[in-house]
Amino acid sequence: MDVSYLLDGLNDRQRDAVSAGEQDMLVLAGAGSGKTRVLVHRIAWLIQVMNASPLSILAVTFTNKAAAEMRGRVEKLLGRDVRHMWIGTFHGLAHRLLRAHYQDAGLPQNFQIIDSDDQQRLLKRTIKALNLDDKQWPAKQAAWYINAKKDDGLRPQHIDTYDPTEKTQLQIYTAYQEACDRSGLVDFAELLLRAHELLRDNRHVREHYQRRFRHILVDEFQDTNQIQYAWVRLLAGQQNNVTIVGDDDQSIYGWRGAQVENLQHFLRDFPQAQTIRLEQNYRSTATILKAANQVIANNSDRLGKDLWTEGNDGEQISLYAAFNEQDEARYIVSQIVRWRDQGGALSDVAILYRNNAQSRVLEEGLLYASIPYRIYGGLRFFDRQEVKDAVAYLRLLSNRRDDAAFERVVNTPSRGIGERSLGLIRDYARSQQLPMWFAAQAMVNDAILSGRAKSAVAGFLDLINQLDQDCFELPLGKQTHKVLQGSGLLAMYEAEKSDKAETRVENLKELVSATETFSPTGDEDLSPLAEFLAHAALESGEEQADAHQDAVQLMTLHSAKGLEFPLVFMTGMEEGTFPSQMSVGEPGRLEEERRLCYVGMTRAMEKLILTYAESRRLYGQENFHRPSRFIAELPPESIQEVRVQTRVQQPQATRSRFHTGASHESFVQTGYQLGQRVLHQTFGEGTVLNYEGTGAQSRIQVNFDDVGSKWLMVAYAKLTPLNG
DNA sequence: CGGCCAGTTGTTTTT
């Protein structure tokens, strides 16, 4: 059979990785070095050339999107369906293991996955039930603590502490876990931990999968945490081949438990492993690569890697010093307009920022210039309130013990079961060690509740039972529709007259069509409903409707990882913003910020533009920060500092806040230049920072040397321009 | 039970 097509168009290092024999391998894959391609070709090679069965391959990724893409590309390359090959996220695979071996894992068959939002709600109630002050013990922090422990493989009984703070956190952890177990609920970290314990403690299960998975491939290995790596080692056993692909320079999730050190640990634990470096970059210009290399070279303990390209130097990196964030937005918009005028597509442009708060001013600027844009991140489909409400009803139908779902819908829409009645149910449930559903049942039957409360609660119990009966044999779509109608959820949002409520109704309808088109695999003996619920919990639905519109892409530096754009703006290049204030001072965290900078820079294919603002408003406070230290780490010859050309107009025309493209106007306006020094009769000397408004209303912002920054009406301020 | 006001608190995000 001719398999040369599996190596076609690959460089030597890529070929080495794809065609390696049965062995362990570390592929250190630099940004834009064709990493996914190598993984996909390697899998195809294993099947086609080495006669591996698709069933003997386990491929792990970090997002569902990456998993889907990988499967699609393998199928395309092989021209055959590999539906039964295990490709998925750590969480997805853990879930699959737990479903298949729920008894060995000590879980009920209908266990349900909860997301971080559910987790926090549950924690909040747990903390209240422990009579702890929820101000002093925020659910968020408790979740942080618990997840960190689980990521390290620790159960409460493994933790021994004399620290009183941690003692309480431990107490919360214990109570929370009991609540989860009672309700058949599994959080994300629990999926991984339980699956690990399952493999570790059950020899027959472990050996079964060790025999099966001859080839294990893990992508984005620098993002694995302790338990995920422990998992890989367990499955690898003594004889299986492990290929890990990663880049220590792109490790940017240390703050949520990822351990770059796992790369080193791998080399220690798999001493036979061959290391292959993919350093040829197919994405960026030589100038961009050189600059990125030079920045990342400031980090210590790197495995070492230098990106190179056969391509051209390309344009220099532009650096724009804005006076404030509005000016920054203005400049970016002007450059995008220029890009578009020269025939560039808007979807080829990305604006990257360190934190989401920065997007607002940028949005305003784009909006004013009528440039379509799309923001990545934000609320995803299954995270929306109304969708979660509807899903909670389905969850309760699937599992009456699900307290999280019970709490969520028992009074949504309101049916007269208030905090008081609910408190009684909670107390009784706790004292009897019962899930709330059964506690409520007992309270109605044994007349512990009476009067209004009793009939309200009885009404809810009847409603759910009735829905269950009506839905029992219906297909999933009809079932969902029935639940939306019967529960009154749809009616509740339909009755509300607001744009918000309208979108909510639309989302509920969208949920119905999602359940209609959902195709269950029937793999683990689950009902279609149970399978859909797992799907909803594990894949929160990233796709956005207008994804294919020609629009500028706005996103955080973190969400840009893995993407590429011809034109990239990196904004807010200031100390305190990037690197973030929270990270300066801690060398480890600072290095992670530097890696983030490296990730951002290497997103750019043709042109990279960096911007920083001398003054930036944060939490209503004007802040003055030095340019980011990362700017000083760039090779000076790669940088072109952009001269300020924007000018302020005297009050006259109908113009406002965003002077899009002002820097290209051929005429020079009479007026003040941003950054210009001016003199005020009472305030003294200062620097022009910003301006806004039209005509007689136009105002100018001046940062006075003695009294700080002030907004003044241009018409009355009587400013004298100073030479400078 | 719901609405309003005052007080609080602000990285990065996927599963």
Next chain:
DNA sequence: CAACTGGCCG
């Protein structure tokens, strides 16, 4: 500054 929470009152 603004979004969100919690407490209090009608």
